[in-house]
Amino acid sequence: xPEVQCYNKSCGVKYxxxxxxxxxxxxxxxxxxxxxxxxxxxxxxxxxTDFSDFLKIPGCTNGKHSNAKPKAELKPEVKTVxxxxxxPKETIVTPPPKPITNDVIERPSVNEPLTxxxxxxxxxxxxxxxxxxxxxxxxxxxxxxxKCRNGGCDEVYxxxxxxxxxxxxxxxxxxxxxxxxxxxxxxxxTSDFTAFLSxxxxxxxxxxxxxxxxxxxxxxIDWHQTGPNVIxxxxxxxxxxxxxxxxxxxxxxxxxxxxxGNKQYDLRMNLHGVxxxxxxxxxxxxxxxxxxxxxxxxxxxxxxxxxxxxxxEEIEKEEKKEKEREPEKKDESSDSDLSGxxxxxxx
Numbered sequence: 001x002p003e004v005q006c007y008n009k010s011c012g013v014k015y016x017x018x019x020x021x022x023x024x025x026x027x028x029x030x031x032x033x034x035x036x037x038x039x040x041x042x043x044x045x046x047x048x049t050d051f052s053d054f055l056k057i058p059g060c061t062n063g064k065h066s067n068a069k070p071k072a073e074l075k076p077e078v079k080t081v082x083x084x085x086x087x088p089k090e091t092i093v094t095p096p097p098k099p100i101t102n103d104v105i106e107r108p109s110v111n112e113p114l115t116x117x118x119x120x121x122x123x124x125x126x127x128x129x130x131x132x133x134x135x136x137x138x139x140x141x142x143x144x145x146x147k148c149r150n151g152g153c154d155e156v157y158x159x160x161x162x163x164x165x166x167x168x169x170x171x172x173x174x175x176x177x178x179x180x181x182x183x184x185x186x187x188x189x190t191s192d193f194t195a196f197l198s199x200x201x202x203x204x205x206x207x208x209x210x211x212x213x214x215x216x217x218x219x220x221i222d223w224h225q226t227g228p229n230v231i232x233x234x235x236x237x238x239x240x241x242x243x244x245x246x247x248x249x250x251x252x253x254x255x256x257x258x259x260x261g262n263k264q265y266d267l268r269m270n271l272h273g274v275x276x277x278x279x280x281x282x283x284x285x286x287x288x289x290x291x292x293x294x295x296x297x298x299x300x301x302x303x304x305x306x307x308x309x310x311x312x313e314e315i316e317k318e319e320k321k322e323k324e325r326e327p328e329k330k331d332e333s334s335d336s337d338l339s340g341x342x343x344x345x346x347x
Contacts (some may be wrong), residue, residue, distance in 0.1 A: 003180060007063035009041075015065040026059040036075065046098060050101070060211050067328065107251060114247035114278040117291070121241050124286040142209045149208040152201040157209050167208070168201035219257065219265045223304040230275070230301055232291040236265060246282050246291050250274050253305070257289060268308040274299045 003014040008027035015024065031042030032054075039054035041063065042048040048054050072227035079172025126209040133141065143176055146157040150169035174196075181196040182189040190196050220235045236259035246255040271293070295301075 004067040007059055007069050008059075008063075008066050009066065009070075010055075010059045013065070016100040017067075020065050023062040024066055025063050027061060027063070028057075029060050029061050031144070076240050108247070108249070110252040112249035112252075114249050114252070117246045117248060117277070117280055117282045119241050119245070119284060120281045123285065125239075125241070125284050137254060146209055149210070150201075150205070152199060153207065155207060157207075164202050165207075167206055168204055169200070170201050171203045171205075215263050217263050219259075219267075221267070225295075226297070226302055228295055230295060230304060231291045232275070232293065234265070234267065234289040234291070235237060235287065236260070236263075236289060237287055239289050241284050244284070244289065246289075248275065248293070249281060250277065250296065253291070253293075255289075255291070269305045270308070271305040272303050273297065273299060324329065 003016055004012050006025055006027075007126075009029070009032075011025050011027040013025075019338050028041040028043050030041045033040050033042050037049050038047040039049065039051060041057065041060070044057075046057055053298055076227050110245060116228070142157050142159075144157060144159050148155045148157075148167060148169070150167055151172070151174070152170040153167050155165075155167065170183040170185050172183045175182055175184050180189045180190055181191065183199065183202070186199075188199055192200070222233045222235070224231055232253075234255065234257060239257055239259040243258045244256060246253065248254070248271075250272050253267070253269045253271060257265040257267075259265070274296040275293040276296050281292050283292065285288045
């Protein structure tokens, strides 16, 4: 009878079926085990790291040879369920986010209408104002013999009821043009200077015994900022809350300050950022004026803005003119006929 192949594990010999007795086949009834680089059989404890040695491990069980091929290992059945690829009716598909774009917000125009900010005074301002009024009363005595400063009036102060009489004068300015002399308010022209001085006034009002000259100055300014506001400080003592004002639009500031008698300070500034005029205000104390500007956008200002320099140039020009007039004033101080004429127009 021909020999057949034995399929027992680790045997693999051919045998004669008629001579297949118990104990003829030495094999492993278990399964191979590979774990942590060790190789062996589940039916015995012998282990090795070398695969060739693993194949040479002798069987641990004796029995008959078998020509039955080992059955293939059963794999778990995987079932697939077909589903319809249909979205639910109420499913909301969110669109992808739009890309971020750096939109440039247009800056408002400096030519927008200006808003006059409300003015509030502090307790220190009210106290200082009362003391200043008392001091002005003490220093405001008019000397007897002082001539009325209105043009065309020759009355002198006598500390008498007549000082309150009506003043007939020229409210305009003297004009000298092409040899003719006249007042800008009434246009009665003459070539004779004496006749010009004797012209009767064309308007009536109160005598002007004291003429306080307005003086343009430059004040020190400073600024700081909080989260929502920018605060501009103008340092000027005893500012007049009635005649001082601050006007702004969203990007421009214009301030006119009267302080310490007849001193004046004008400030014009292009603001660094954009402000809300409706939420801005002015506070006047005894030593300074604070302009609180409400920011439109929550951002940090690197600077408060750019000051227009025209007011500084005007002051310098006035100072230069004043120095040039000083010699002329000394020569004219003895001419009583020209007293009361402060401004002349030479055309």
